[in-house]
Amino acid sequence: MTxxxxxxxxxxxxxxxxxxxxxxxxNTCEAVNxxxxxxxxxxxxxxxxxxxxHMPELDGLATVKALRKLSTEVPIIVLTVDxxxxxxxxxxxxxxxxxxxxxxxxxxxxxxxxxxxxxLKSTQGQVEDDDVYTVKGISKATLKLVVDYLKTCSNGASxxxxxxxxxxxxxxxxxxxxxxxxxxxxxxxADYGKVGRPKNRYYNK
Amino acid sequence: xxxxxxxxKLIQGILIAGFAILLQRFLEQPYWQVLTKLDxxxxxxxxxxxxxxxxxxxxxNALRALPVYVGAFRAVEGVDSKQKPMAILVAGSIIxxxxxxxxxxxxxxxxxxxxxxxxLGASGLFLLWGRGVLKFWHKVIIIGQLxxxxxxxxxxxxxxxxxxxxxxxSTGIKLAGQFLNAESTLNFVSVAFFLPLITIAIVTTxxxxxxxxxxxxxxxxxxxxxxxxxxxxxxxxxxxxxxxxALVHDLKTPLTTIRGLNSLIEMTAANDKxxxxxxxxxxxxxxxxxxxxxxxxxxxxxxxxxxSLINYVRAQIIPEELEQRFHFDVGQDMPKIxxxxxxxxxxxxxxxxxxxxxxxxxxxxxxxxxxxxxNGGVEFSIKDNGDGMSEKELDMIWQPGYSSRNSSGLGLxxxxxxxxxxxxxxxxxxxxxxxxxxxxTIPDGRGDGxx
Numbered sequence: 001m002t003x004x005x006x007x008x009x010x011x012x013x014x015x016x017x018x019x020x021x022x023x024x025x026x027n028t029c030e031a032v033n034x035x036x037x038x039x040x041x042x043x044x045x046x047x048x049x050x051x052x053x054h055m056p057e058l059d060g061l062a063t064v065k066a067l068r069k070l071s072t073e074v075p076i077i078v079l080t081v082d083x084x085x086x087x088x089x090x091x092x093x094x095x096x097x098x099x100x101x102x103x104x105x106x107x108x109x110x111x112x113x114x115x116x117x118x119x120l121k122s123t124q125g126q127v128e129d130d131d132v133y134t135v136k137g138i139s140k141a142t143l144k145l146v147v148d149y150l151k152t153c154s155n156g157a158s159x160x161x162x163x164x165x166x167x168x169x170x171x172x173x174x175x176x177x178x179x180x181x182x183x184x185x186x187x188x189x190a191d192y193g194k195v196g197r198p199k200n201r202y203y204n205k
Numbered sequence: 206x207x208x209x210x211x212x213x214k215l216i217q218g219i220l221i222a223g224f225a226i227l228l229q230r231f232l233e234q235p236y237w238q239v240l241t242k243l244d245x246x247x248x249x250x251x252x253x254x255x256x257x258x259x260x261x262x263x264x265x266n267a268l269r270a271l272p273v274y275v276g277a278f279r280a281v282e283g284v285d286s287k288q289k290p291m292a293i294l295v296a297g298s299i300i301x302x303x304x305x306x307x308x309x310x311x312x313x314x315x316x317x318x319x320x321x322x323x324x325l326g327a328s329g330l331f332l333l334w335g336r337g338v339l340k341f342w343h344k345v346i347i348i349g350q351l352x353x354x355x356x357x358x359x360x361x362x363x364x365x366x367x368x369x370x371x372x373x374x375s376t377g378i379k380l381a382g383q384f385l386n387a388e389s390t391l392n393f394v395s396v397a398f399f400l401p402l403i404t405i406a407i408v409t410t411x412x413x414x415x416x417x418x419x420x421x422x423x424x425x426x427x428x429x430x431x432x433x434x435x436x437x438x439x440x441x442x443x444x445x446x447x448x449x450x451a452l453v454h455d456l457k458t459p460l461t462t463i464r465g466l467n468s469l470i471e472m473t474a475a476n477d478k479x480x481x482x483x484x485x486x487x488x489x490x491x492x493x494x495x496x497x498x499x500x501x502x503x504x505x506x507x508x509x510x511x512x513s514l515i516n517y518v519r520a521q522i523i524p525e526e527l528e529q530r531f532h533f534d535v536g537q538d539m540p541k542i543x544x545x546x547x548x549x550x551x552x553x554x555x556x557x558x559x560x561x562x563x564x565x566x567x568x569x570x571x572x573x574x575x576x577x578x579x580n581g582g583v584e585f586s587i588k589d590n591g592d593g594m595s596e597k598e599l600d601m602i603w604q605p606g607y608s609s610r611n612s613s614g615l616g617l618x619x620x621x622x623x624x625x626x627x628x629x630x631x632x633x634x635x636x637x638x639x640x641x642x643x644x645x646t647i648p649d650g651r652g653d654g655x656x
Contacts (some may be wrong), residue, residue, distance in 0.1 A: 010458055010462075012458070012459065012461075012462035013458065013461060013462060013465070015462070016461070016462050016465035016466050016469075017465070019466065019469055020465065020468075020469060023469060023472070023473065081457060102457070102461045103460065103461050103464040103465065103490075103491075103494065104461060104464070104465040104468075105464065105465065105468040106465065106468040106469045106471075106472050107468065107472060
């Protein structure tokens with residue numbers, strides 16, 4: 001049975017997360033700080049970890065780094081109110097898989113967790129551990145998810161559409177798209193819509 | 206050259222010096238008195254009366270010469286303080302010209318001894334020692350003392366060969382002294398008055414100079430203290446904001462739980478009604494979340510109609526038993542503006558509160574709140590018929606820490622900060638006892654020209 005480790009110092013948030021997980025039929029175990037989280041991780045070997053950004057005793061970032069040393073493939077999802085790409089990049093560099101932006105909504109969180117659990121299943125046993133990350137903060141499985149989605153969009157897609165389509169957080173998608181554009185795997189085009197600044201649309205080559 | 210001399214002061218100086226010529230007319234009668242006393246002393250052989258006649262003459266001479274010197278040194282105030290030779294030139298020419306004019310009108314004898322002594326004394330005291338700290342009236346007093354002292358030199362027979370006391374009257378007194386065999390008395394009296402009076406003039410200059418410097422120091426200290434107070438106040442403001450920030454931020458955590466669990470209820474709702482309730486709760490929670498964001502981050506904006514903004518403001522005006530009449534008027538066809546609703550509303554409430562306070566003592570107190578279209582944006586004006594402010598108060602209201610009612614004095618600074626953050630402008634017109642109008646203009650806030 002799928003087991004999810006929840007690391008958050010707020011009791012109410014842990015309860016909410018636990019309830020959302022149990023609705024989807026997942027087991028949970030809870031830790032109130034990063035140190036406890038690491039201990040529990042070794043003991044329980046969960047399938048996925050939810051980590052809060054702001055915590056006393058080993059904050060979210062340090063926890064993510066420590067967890068990645070224990071396992072390269074377990075999905076680590078960071079809970080944060082901070083939407084800045086800079087913060088996101090720091091976490092992705094540290095090895096986080098994705099974000100759950102507060103406020104947490106059950107349908108969103110469930111589908112996001114499902115995506116990561118299925119990524120995990122598809123990669124398990126197939127790739128060597130060292131090969132899971134092509135570069136820092138870019139996981140091959142997640143990259144494949146984004147590329148596969150783009151392949152289905154013949155008219156290209158905006159970053160918001162991709163975010164909804166693959167059920168990943170905006171900062172994560174942004175990071176992967178930047179990586180793909182850098183490598184020249186996909187095309188960007190500015191779309192001058194009706195209102196405001198032009199939006200970029202991304203196309204599979 | 207024009208930058209070196211202040212024309213206004215130069216003209217003032219010349220006018221004051223010119224006053225001496227007018228004064229001359231009124232002094233003719235008293236000068237006759239001197240001659241009468243001189244006659245008496247000779248006819249009675251009384252050297253005491255001679256001394257009295259001499260004192261009279263000294264006093265009159267000093268009085269007559271006072272405006273000449275005062276005018277000259279007034280003109281010098283307009284000369285750049287670094288241009289000392291220039292200052293001495295200006296003073297010297299005004300004094301010599303005026304005296305020449307005086308003697309020409311009187312057809313008297315040019316006497317240069319005393320004027321030169323006074324001139325040198327005053328120049329030394331003012332230009333070398335006083336160093337610009339002496340005020341106009343200080344100079345008048347010091348010049349008066351110098352004149353009273355120096356004119357005593359005019360009656361000393363021993364100083365006649367070096368140019369002192371060549372005038373008609375002085376010569377008369379000296380001749381009388383010769384006649385009465387009182388030359389040494391005159392010499393003695395002359396020195397006996399000259400020395401103490403000149404000493405007093407020098408001491409006075411020193412005292413005033415010192416006093417002015419102390420005042421300057423006190424003012425500087427006061428200025429530093431004010432500055433320090435302002436810095437402390439700014440620090441206190443920052444601390445309060447930080448504190449508020451942390452408190453408001455803490456509200457987000459319970460809200461996260463509310464929305465999280467509510468979304469679970471919505472997903473698992475037993476019937477449509479429950480799902481609807483959960484939906485409503487989510488909308489309310491999201492509104493609250495938005496407000497928290499607007500409080501926390503200045504740059505958070507949402508589009509809003511002027512009507513709903515004004516309604517939001519109205520809801521925040523404390524409904525204590527207000528005597529004043531409120532009048533809200535929102536123009537037709539108002540644009541939507543993109544603003545930080547919470548902050549802008551707070552700013553408007555702040556201004557309205559001031560208007561309420563200003564009209565509190567007023568029987569027919571009235572506060573008008575108007576919103577009209579202005580270049581795609583909106584102009585809000587808050588008008589009251591209350592106490593109003595003087596120009597002096599108007600100048601001070603923007604300084605953090607200034608408060609007309611001993612509050613923290615952060616109110617208007619906050620208002621301006623919010624308005625400027627929205628790219629808007631604020632102006633205040635006020636007249637004492639008539640009332641105050643505050644106009645706040647907020648652009649539409651979309652920034653670009655797209656419709």
